[in-house]
Amino acid sequence: MxxxxxxxxxxxxxxxxxxxxxxxxxxxxxxxxxxxxxxxxxxxxxxxxxxxxxxxxxxxxxxxxxxxxxxxxxxxxxxxxxxxxxxxxxxxxxxxxxxxxxxxxxxxxxxxxxxxxxVIPAIALKDNSGIAVTREVVDVDAKEVDDQILKIAESARSYETKKGKAADGDRVTIDYLGKVDGVAFDGGKDEDAELVLGSNRFIPGFEEQLVGLKAGDEKVITVTFPADYPAANLAGKEATFDINVKEVAAAADIEINDDLASKLGLESADKLREIVRGQIESQYGSVTRQKVKRQILDQLDEMYKFDTPERLVDAEFENIWRQINTDLAQSGKTFADEDTTEEAAREEYRKLAERRVRLGLVLSEIGEKAGVQVTDEEMQQSLFQQLRQFPGQEKQILEYFQKTPGAAASLRAPIFEEKVVDHLLGEIKVTDKSVSKEELMADDEEGADKDAKKAAPKKKAAKAEAAEGDDAAPKKKAPAKKKAAEGDAE
The missing domain is CATH 3.30.70.1050 (Trigger factor ribosome-binding domain)
Incomplete structure (x- = not known):
């Protein structure tokens, strides 16, 4: 040969x-x-x-x-x-x-x-000890925990029948019949429907017209369906509803105690507070990690400059561009509406794709040299998470991952990438900084890819830019042994 x-x-x-x-x-x-x-x-x-x-x-x-x-x-x-x-x-x-x-x-x-x-370019790894990041930390206070519990407890709130007129926050039990041009329409009828006034469950204008009614009252109200209402035959149409009020009930006060915890399936108020605090801290922790990762990626981007495989960049750009156009179509906007042109957006997103590919290869090389491994148990957990997202389709999802080449790599990649970030956090300088939740949740414009933001649709580009602050590695295509960093951490 x-x-x-x-x-x-x-x-x-x-x-x-x-x-x-x-x-x-x-x-x-x-x-x-x-x-x-x-x-x-x-x-x-x-x-x-x-x-x-x-x-x-x-x-x-x-x-x-x-x-x-x-x-x-x-x-x-x-x-x-x-x-x-x-x-x-x-x-x-x-x-x-x-x-x-x-x-x-x-x-x-x-x-x-x-x-x-x-070919995958040879990457000479550099000393990471010079990388320094600030880790923003929020101290969760007792009031925030209790406020969150009260929101959760809305589902367990009890109501007591009252005499007199319905007010915001009251629950009304009604029969209703909806009509357009005097003709009842499908889905516009219900009996003994319970509605908390002010919950905004129904179309705009509906709940407001029930305020002041009492049990036994009948009323015809007029509302207009939103222009973007899912049912095309009703979108933008004016409709009337025949209302019969059967009961008005006032909301009971919510008290955070063992009884409330029991209604929510927990043994005590202390356990309820412990779990809710953990959930809040986890949410803030995710944002903190996203910002830390963004800082790491920004500095790695400055440290490593090399030519990237064009085919990988093409594939990543197509992923981004497809999402951008989908978002624009769904919002009914054009590039002109976002103060840019298609040509300028293409140029900037091409740069973003190149950055993602380059960082993906760097993270992959770092992980490979550090001996980072993804275990079978971690892969199994990731697969189970996928299955939970599609209830009723478990069999099809399993068959997809079993029969589709590269599908397993799409599970492995984000796990590997996060483990590489964990490895880097052990080598770089990390300084903790206490901040308020408002400061933590504020947009980190300095850490985002400014150039991409200039030319990109500003409101609908989030999915293309957001993966760890614009900078996650390629999502789909990656070299056989370099698929490590192809996934987003989100």
Whole structure:
């Protein structure tokens, strides 16, 4: 087998592989000999089929199997021998001439194919001890815990029937019938419906017109469905509702005690406060970590400058661009509405894609050198999280991850990336700073990718920019051993 490099330009490589016809025929003959004693052909006893006849019957199909195996297995071996890693799956080129293909399958011509790929650039890791970050920490006070408990307790709030007029915060029990142009519409009728006034559960204007009514009252109210109402036959339409008030009930005061905890499925008020405090601290902790990670990525971006594989950048840009256009379409806006142009946005998001790819490769190299591993248990937990997001579709999700090449890597990547960040936090300088929750939750414009924000749709670009402050690594495409940092940490 001959391996000839035909292109070495930057990160781009092209390899021509030639396997002589005699070598292909020798492999084919070896396989035919191996099956000679097992094949069954009418007119011949087992093991007595003349080799020439066997070759005539099965030679071409065996050669086709060889070709398929070679293009499947040899590329990775060739790259390994060359000490190279391909950024994406190498593109394989073979003859499209039918006559030439027939000669190859008949063992009359050398088998040639080409490999086109981009190599992963060599990354010389630098000393991380110079990286310094500020970790913002919020002290959760007792009032915030109790305020959150009161919000949660709304679901367990009790109501007591009252006489007199309904006020904001009261719960009314009503029968109603909705009509458009005097005709009742589907879904516009209910009986014994319970509605807390001021909860904004119903369309704008509905609840306000029930304030002041009392049990036994009947009233016809008029409202207008929002223009973006999901039911197209009602969107923007004026409608009337025949209302019959059956009960008015006042909300009982909520007291944080063991009885409330019991209603929420816990043994005591102390346990309730402990759990709620933990939830609040976890929420703040996620924001804190996001900001710390952003600072790390910003400094790594300054430390490492190298050419990135174009195909990886293309794939990441397409992910970002698809999301941007989806968000614009959903909001009914254009690039002009966001004070930019499509051309300018493309340029800036291309820069963002390059940054993500470069940081992804850096994080991957750091993790690989540090021996960071993702355990089977961590992968299992990640899979279970995916299953919980799609109740009723567990079987389809499992089949997807079992049968889709690269699907497992999409679970592994964000786990690996977070573990690399944990590793870095043990090497860099971290200074804790106490801040208020308002300071923590404020937009960190300094840490965000300012250039991308200038040209991007400002309100709907969040998903494309937000993954750890614009800077998460590629989400989809990544090199075989470099998929480490392809996922977002969120």
């Amino acid at each position: 001959q391996v000839i490099e035909t292109l070495a330009e930057g990160l781009k490589r092209e390899i021509k592989v030639v396997i002589p016809a005699k070598d292909m025929e020798a492999q084919m003959n070896e396989r035919l000999e191996d099956v000679k004693g097992r094949v069954r052909i009418n007119g011949f006893r087992p093991g007595k089929v003349p080799f020439a006849h066997l070759k005539k019957m099965y030679g071409k199909s065996v050669m086709a199997e060889l070709v398929n195996e070679i293009v499947r297995d040899r590329p990775s071996a060739i790259l390994s021998e060359r000490g190279e890693k391909s950024a994406t799956q190498p593109e394989i080129g073979m003859t499209e001439d039918q006559a030439e293909a027939e000669k190859i399958l008949n063992g009359q011509a050398d088998f040639e194919f080409t490999l086109s790929y981009e």
